[in-house]
Amino acid sequence: MQTFAAWSVRHRWWVIGGWVLLVVALAVVSRAAGGAVQTNSFSFSGYDSQDARAVLEREFPRTAGDVDRIVFRTDPGQVTDPAVRSRMQAVFAEVARLPHVAAVTDPYAPGGQSISGDGHTAYASVTFDAEANDLPVEAISAVIDAAGAARADGLQVELGGQAIQRTESAGPGLATAFGLGAAVLVLLVLFGSVTAMLMPILTALVAIAGGMSVNALVSHVLDVNSATEAIALMIALGVGVDYSLFIVSRFRALLAEGRDPKQAAIGSVNTSGRAVLFAGGLVVLALLGMLLLNVSITSGIAVLAAIEVAFTMAAALTVLPAVLSLLGRRVDSLRVPGRRPAGSAAISPRLDAWARLVRRARWPLAAGVILVLVVLALPMLNMRLGNDDAGANPPSSTTRKAYDLLAEGFGPGVNGPLTLVVELPGSSNATASQQVIDAVAADEGVSSVSPARTNPAGTAAVFQVYPTDSPQSAATADLVHRLRDNVLPRAVADTGVTVHVGGPTATFIDLASLLGSRLVPFVAVVVAIGFLVLLVLYRSLAIPLTAAVMNLLSIGAALGVTIAVFQFGWTGLSTGPINFALPVMMFAIVFGLSTDYQVFLLSRIQEEWYAHRDNTRAVHEGMGRVSGIITGAAVIMIAVFGSFVLSGQRFLGEIGVGLAVAVALDAFLIRFTVVPAIMFILGDANWWLPRRLSRRLPRVHLEPAEAAISEPGREPGGAPGGSTRQPEGMLER
Secondary structure, eight states, rough: OOOHHHHHHHHHHHHHHHHHHHHHHHHHHHHHHTSSSOOOOOOOOOHHHHHHHHHHHHHHHGGOOOEEEEEEEEEOOTTTTTHHHHHHHHHHHHHHHHHEEEEEEEETTOOOOBBBBTHHHHEEEEESSSSSSSSSHHHHHHHHHHHHTTTTEEEEEEESSHHHTTTTTOOOOHHHHHHHHHHHHHHHHOOHHHHHHHHHHHHHHHHHHHHHHHHHHHHTTTTHHHHHHHHHHHHHHHHHHHHHHHHHHHHHHHHHOOOOOHHHHHHHHHHHHHHHHHHHHHHHHHHHHGGOOOOOHHHHHHHHHHHHHHHHHHHHHTTHHHHHHHHHHGGGGGGTTTTTOOOOOOHHHHHHHHHHHHHTTTTHHHHHHHHHHHHHHHHGGGGOOOOGGGGGGOOTTTHHHHHHHHHHHHHGGGOEEEEEEEESGGGGGHHHHHHHHHHHTTTTTTEOOOEEEEESSSSSEEEEEEEEEESSHHHHHHHHHIIIIIHHHHHHHTTTOOOEEEHHHHHHHHHHHHHHHHHHHHHHHHHHHHHHHHHHHHHSSSSHHHHHHHHHHHHHHHHHHHHHHTSSSTTTTOOOOTTTHHHHHHHHEEEEEEHHHHHHHHHHHHHHHHHOHHHHHHHHHHHHHHHHHHHHHHHHHHHHHHHHGGGOOHHHHHHHHHHHHHHHHIIIIIIIHHHHHHHHHHHHGOOOOOOOHHHHHHOOEEEHHHHHHTTTBBBBTTTTTTTOOOOOTTOOO
């Protein structure tokens, strides 16, 4: 690592210029390829909803696209008034002529079910010739404009559906700006210098620019939506600033010890940079672990976020030390009034007092924190996975207004119809579709059923089933399972007919089942990877075992808080299921990020352990020297992730709250309290490793000997007092 750092510093202008050229070249290539492509599709196999989709595409190719709605309401008067009818039918005719519109169902047609009982609300179904993800935004906007032109006094017109909602997806702009502003403020307080503050910010922005260009190219081969891009961007911003923060902090500490700028830059990469490399690598591994789930939405998030983290890690290890070596002591220029830049690695009196308190009260503190985490995790016992419907959209959006109008006029189930696809083996079995309709309509969870549509060949039929409850309700999920397991098998017994339950509502229910069933194996794989990495890094059984247990507790507690907020509604928010992708995403992201803090904390404790082989002193001094930086980094992460709630999207709000709570618990309770307490309790057993296993493990250490002992009064490579004994287990260079 030292050789790599020295090369970057020695060729600093080449490194800086190379990054500028790389970012510009990637931006040009990305733009030439057409920029990012956003989709909202979910591809997975082995579930009934996907079979229904395949049959629709084969048997009803023209009408297998997305179905959206134009909802209109009159007050006073009724939708059947001649003036309203004439106005709306003209709109339907215009929409039917627009590109990519396959059909428009007129609510005024005889036998229709699209006018409410009180006559004030009606809707027309707009069937596109492709799924929402594959439609040009211009085609969707044309439908919105044509329908919106009908609005008048006493006539409200709104639109709903996946295609319409696609045009409302908010970008991460506001959340990013808030997170960036919070990072600036925290860095100014930590560093007391505008110049020092700019180093992590600019490094993160350069890395994000390069990563976004690569991700735009990746979006042409993976399913990526606005939420995926926002999550990747926020992770990159938080991680990028944190990684650079640790390196800049170590650089300033080495300058304060008398190092010249070049040696300080090399030393910062050779010490903190090693922790960045291993911690960042573990984050990338944890994210890519989501590829094992084999679901397009989680695969997209995994790849995009991993690319962004890799770019931030690379920038922190190359371009940042190059710039720092040029700045030298000017890194502390443009000081903030009232703040004195602190460059020394000395322990502050407050952190020293806290370390003493943790050492004295290690047993009650460890037990108390663990009890708090267990209590916070209890809501997981009642977690219900699902998907948010349009009722969770911002009240000002047209999709939310359409949702509310439909629920008021027809009941909540009309917002999430199930699409039942009947495969008929021969024309003689055509009457079987009516048998299916009758059986389904008799179920207590069904509000109404539409007439069946049969394809020209007579080999398939399709109809809509409207549940009595909303799409995201548990009752609707129970209805889907009941239809598949009991109602439909009985209705088609001995007929040779096959019936599939599909549509967006059933698809999301299947996704929840899929990801729920794969959560435990996924967790086991990621925990095993983390355990092995920490085992190699610290050559200890206790340290990786403690880290694994603490990570599981912090993730469980954070998920429990998220469930209490969004599913139970304890803070007054509207209730609903937890997004089907949230648990696996939170686990992958939080496990990687929490291991970051574990690596940064333990690398400094290990450094002190190798220096004087006194566990109590090592834990005391190690936590005292880096806890302030870790908590500052955590505040940045909390602000960045907390800004997700500004997006207006419930899913981003869920993941923002979950990640922010996880980081807060990890930094302030676990790394700041319970991990040091447990290490005080275990004593020298922290560093025990069976001799046979020790001989088989590779020797990798995060803190090289001459950089580890860099405090005044110590000789490089030795313990206090100038001893030059090489500690056992150090990485040989």
